[in-house]
Amino acid sequence: MSVDMNFFLQFYNFLIKMILLISLILFSCSETEPIYYESPISNTTFTFMQDQNTVYFSANFEDEYQSEKLDSTFVRWYGPDISGDFDVIVLNDSGVNGDIIAGDNIFSRKIQNSSLARNPITDLDTSFLFADFTAVYGDAKFIGLLDSAKIGNLIPKIINIFADTLIVRPEGRNINLIKVKAMVTDGDGNETIKWVGFTSFSLRDNEMMNNGNMIYLYDDGNTEILYPPDFTSGDSAKGDGIYTFKIPIYGDGFGTEPLDDTTRTGSFRWRFSVQDMANDYSQTVDHVIIIQ
Structure with missing residues (x-):
């Protein structure tokens, strides 16, 4: 093999390595780390008070999320079927309708089970029940947190x-x-x-x-x-x-x-x-x- 051919092969290998190295550097520089936002909703709770036939919903909502102010809060209540129709329960932090302390960022609501038009709790609901706690930030930024639980023992x-x-x-x-x-x-x-x-x-x-x-x-x-x-x-x-x-x-x-x-x-x-x-x-x- 001639000297010119050896030089060409060495130069070609060097060129390939440099291209790969530059590509790797450019790819590494262009890739950005994903940003994970912590949910502004926490401590979700729903309780069925059987002796009163009432349902209590509660969750903690942050005042601000991604520079947007909290506008409203509500619950989509699915009952036992997460893919079915839902009742909408508006929560409040005004110290009324089941909310205990006004202005503590814990939004709550206590309602009669019979007022749940689509999914009232019955004696047949012994499996998991589903509630989607939702916050609206700014004009139309909807943030939800799905919760599920069992009622536990049904009273006679x-x-x-x-x-x-x-x-x-x-x-x-x-x-x-x-x-x-x-x-x-x-x-x-x-x-x-x-x-x-x-x-x-x-x-x-x-x-x-x-x-x-x-x-x-x-x-x-x-x-x-x-x-x-x-x-x-x-x-x-x-x-x-x-x-x-x-x-x-x-x-x-x-x-x-x-x-x-x-x-x-x-x-x-x-x-x-x-x-x-x-x-x-x-x-x-x-x-x-x-x-x-």
Whole structure:
């Protein structure tokens, strides 16, 4: 190989290396580091207060984002379906409508669950629920932060009470058995219900009856002996969510009320409640009866 050819090859290799080096330098100089902006939304919260049937939304919003001032805040509430329609809940930092402290940059809202037109929370909503907390900065810069959570334990509910409003006390030493029923349900399954019962309060005498103890109802299909020799609940069907008990009404021949077994007359408030296995309680339901 000639000297000229060797020189040409060496020069060519040198030229290629220089081109690669210059390209690498130019590429490195032209590449810019990505800029990551921290979200101006934090501490998102939504809570379903089952005993009040209200939903509470709250989040912290920064006053300014990318040199734009905060204009407004709201929540897109999707319920269990993130791809479905949503309710819009406007938040505020004015110390009203569920907001606790005005001007602390924590924007909140408490609303009735029934006012959620598209996605009210029901007993079927045992999976994740979705809320998109959104801020508007400047004229039209929308910043969102999606949050999701489960409700947790669903509290039991009393659907209906089946009981007389007027009971006539029998005469002499007779006893009448009056059935009292409560239809109840639990979104986590009726098998999670621990007990159903009620207390009795004399409105005339301003006094708790039965020493203030709960009178329990049963969903046992009338198969369990509750008191000897053979006293049962009177329940019609086991496991149907209707709890029953037969209340004995003693006639006026058992002694002078209120010192003996004779059932007291007057108006009484029966207050029903349910407890589940998670030790959560239903809302109470009152039923007023008159015994005469």
